[in-house]
Amino acid sequence: MKIAVIGTGNVGKALGGSLARAGHDVTFAARDEDKTREVASELGASAASTPQAAARDAEVIVLAVPYGALPGVATELAPVAKDKIVIDATNPLKSDYSGLATEGGPSGAERLAGPLADAHVVKAFNTLFSSLQGDPSALGTTVDALYATDDDEARRAVTAIAESVGFRPIYVGPLTAARELEALAWLNIRLQMLTNGSWTTAFVALNPPEAATMAA
Numbered sequence: 462m463k464i465a466v467i468g469t470g471n472v473g474k475a476l477g478g479s480l481a482r483a484g485h486d487v488t489f490a491a492r493d494e495d496k497t498r499e500v501a502s503e504l505g506a507s508a509a510s511t512p513q514a515a516a517r518d519a520e521v522i523v524l525a526v527p528y529g530a531l532p533g534v535a536t537e538l539a540p541v542a543k544d545k546i547v548i549d550a551t552n553p554l555k556s557d558y559s560g561l562a563t564e565g566g567p568s569g570a571e572r573l574a575g576p577l578a579d580a581h582v583v584k585a586f587n588t589l590f591s592s593l594q595g596d597p598s599a600l601g602t603t604v605d606a607l608y609a610t611d612d613d614e615a616r617r618a619v620t621a622i623a624e625s626v627g628f629r630p631i632y633v634g635p636l637t638a639a640r641e642l643e644a645l646a647w648l649n650i651r652l653q654m655l656t657n658g659s660w661t662t663a664f665v666a667l668n669p670p671e672a673a674t675m676a677a
């Protein structure tokens with residue numbers, strides 16, 4: 462698939478690299494154009510000068526920027542995101558890492574439905590640390606990619622994408638379930654911070670409903 466990855470940091474590089482190795486046609490964009498070109502060249506992908514340029518010809522757009530940058534990036538992408546699948550891999554962490562900035566309200570992913578009303582938004586990959594996004598087999602077992610969306614087409618695409626890089630996709634519900642996915646990611650992050658952990662912990666479901674692991 463033609464996939465635009467917005468962000469060339471931990472998540473952009475890790476997930477974008479796995480997607481490129483799986484044979485997807487990946488184009489990166491961020492703010493620093495030199496770094497974007499370096500990352501793209503290192504990972505066998507293309508580079509674009511802006512998020513909008515990267516997304517223009519993409520079928521799928523992956524958002525891998527800090528939460529605070531999301532509204533601006535989403536507004537920039539809106540004109541080229543109509544009917545496209547937008548995967549929100551971000552977590553709405555408070556800047557001091559003391560919790561979620563969205564606590565008690567809609568998830569970060571639901572908030573994207575404002576600027577990206579014409580796109581098919583999916584929350585996915587946010588529960589996986591970049592260590593595993595970049596090396597899905599690092600733990601010697603298949604790791605789950607939990608995702609939430611309202612849209613069947615997006616569900617099919619994310620199922621195919623997750624499987625192509627080596628994750629087991631698990632559909633956990635409509636986009637409102639992104640609240641739980643963001644909370645789960647925060648739980649894992651807090652665990653690592655409390656224990657000075659290895660940032661490789663992943664949630665794996667035992668005996669998930671088969672229907673949740675398949676496309677709609």
Ligand SMILES: NC(=O)c1ccc[n+]([C@@H]2O[C@H](COP(=O)([O-])OP(=O)(O)OC[C@H]3O[C@@H](n4cnc5c(N)ncnc54)[C@H](OP(=O)(O)O)[C@@H]3O)[C@@H](O)[C@H]2O)c1
Nearest residue numbers: 468469470471472491492493525526528530551552590591
């Ligand atoms: N790290 C993890 O293990 C992990 C796992 C799951 C989810 N997440 C979430 O994923 C998101 C990204 O995390 P990260 O660790 O990859 O962060 P990061 O290493 O700081 O990378 C952030 C990237 O976003 C780009 N960026 C920032 N503002 C931008 C803007 N206005 N327009 C375009 N690009 C912009 C930066 O580009 P420049 O370098 O060009 O400025 C950089 O490439 C966060 O929401 C995080 O909570 C992280």
